[in-house]
Structure formats: structure tokens, C-alpha cells
Amino acid sequence: MYTPTGEIVARARSAGGGVGAFNVITVEHAEAIVTGAEQAGLPVILQISENAVRFHHGRLAPIAAAARAIAEAATVPVGLHLDHVESDDLFDQAAANGFGSVMYDASRLGYAANLSATAAVVRRGHAQGLWVESELGEVGGKDGAHAPGVRTDPAEAAAYVAATGVDALAVAVGSSHAMASRTARLDHDLIARLRAAVPVPLVLHGSSGVPDDELVAAVRGGMVKINIGTALNSAFTGAVRESLDGNATLVDPRRYLASARTAMATTVAGALRLLTATTTAAR
Secondary structure (H helix, E strand, O other), rough: OOOOHHHHHHHHHHHOEEEEEEOOOOOOHHHHHHHHHHHHHOEEEEEHHHHHHHOOOOHHHHHHHHHHHHHHHHHOOOOEEEEOOOOOHHHOHHHHHOOOOOEEEOOOOOOHHHHHHHHHHHHHHHHHHOEEEEEEEEOOOOHHHHOOOOOOOOOHHHHHHHHHHEEEEEEEEOOOOOOOOOOOOOOHHHHHHHHHHHHOOEEEHHHHOOOHHHHHHHHHOOOOEOOOOOOHHHHHHHHHHHHHHHHOOOOHHHHHHHHHHHHHHHHHHHHHHHOOOOOOOOO
16 A cells, blocks of 8 residues: 555654665566565565666656556555655656655755755655655765765754754765675664754665664664665576576566566565564664
């Protein structure tokens, strides 16, 4: 059943757990994510990034309509989130295309410019009923997240949230986008300080590269929305490669896409169970 992202995140936060937000590139991704959530009996968030929209020839409507239909047919709560949006034009298409939330990404800008740009889109988004996430610090790629000075400062984060009115904040605490190996180590002291300083839910991007024990500790420390993308693509590609390597005459895409969809669903179910295995008492 379609459920606004803000409601799903608020429930997870109240319960002392986390919720998985998984990147959708194809219809098979969306189907697999919801199947995995149904197997686990847990809520989930489907998120479509600006890069994914670019992959679909810059057209948001078709993939958004498919994801929304899959969400509405689900037996568990499913949110629909537009992720890493840098384009104001794309941001303004979100509500009309069935999204309940948007992550507006001005993190490439300096602090003052980020704050100003984000505050403007938050005003527009709230007027349309959107829940708005933003980023402070620089999660970036494999190098940027670990370079000095790019991690989120708690005092700046508190001032930024107060000034922009954002509903959730993605923070740089040691994870990196596009990591295929699970070797990232998070700054748990920083997570605790951010949780104490910031009144809105915290979001962890680049979670595919974070080991299970680190993810559990991060959720216990205060991270709520956990973004996962590369892990699904690894499962998808691995299953397709295995199918094609094992059968040189295979040409029907339904045969190998079915195995890819199953592999992604298994990954989603496992991640969701992990993220909800924490309790408020454990914190």
C-alpha cells in the first residue's frame, strides 16, 4: 500500500529502528524491492534518483507511474521518494508524479549557498505537501567521504535544519556512494553528536559499502533512513551473469531477469530485517 515517506520514517524512528530506501532503476528493481519487503513483512521506500531519470531519457513520468502502481498494489507500506535531485525543474515535477518526498541535493555548494537553495525548495515542497530531505557535508564518491573537512559538523547541521525547515538530513559520517565492497567504517561518535544536535531524522547514504555490524550500530546511534543502491545492482548483475554464463543459447530476457529480480528481493528482505532488529532499549 502506498504510504508517504514521512510517515514510514516517523514510525521507524519512533520504534527505534531504521527503514531501508532502495534505488529503483528498472521496473524489475521496483518489483524486487516490494517483493523483498513483503517477504520480510516490513515497510520500504522506493527511490528514483535524478541519474535514473536521466537513464530513462530524462522522462520521470513513465518510471514513476510504474513504481507508484507497484507501491499501491503492495501488502506492506511503500513510500515513493525522488532522490538526489539537483534540478529545480525535476523537483517541481515530484508531487504531480505521485511522490510523497524528495531529497534535494545542494551539497556541492558551499554552506551558505546550500542553505539558501534548500530553504527555497523546502518552501515550495511543503506548499505541495512534500516531505523534503537534504544533505549537509559531502557523502560523495569513494575518496571524498573520507577526506578531511567533508563530514557533517553538528553545530552547522543544527543551524542548517533550523534555517531551511528540512524534514530529514543526510549526513556525511564515513559512508561512500557506489562502494562494491563492504569496508566502510562509520564515525559513531559523530552520529551520536548529530542525533543530539539535530531534531529531524538522520539519513545514511552509501549504505551498500557498510558492513552489517556497522549498520546496526548506526541505527542504534540515531540513523533512521538507510539508502541502499549498489548492493541491489550487484545482486542483479551477478544473477544475470550467472544465468547467461550457464546457458549460451539463452535469449529470452524474462529467464535471466527473473533470477535477477529474485536475487534483489533476497537482498532487500535481509537488509530490512537487519535494520529493524534494533530497539529503543538497545540505544
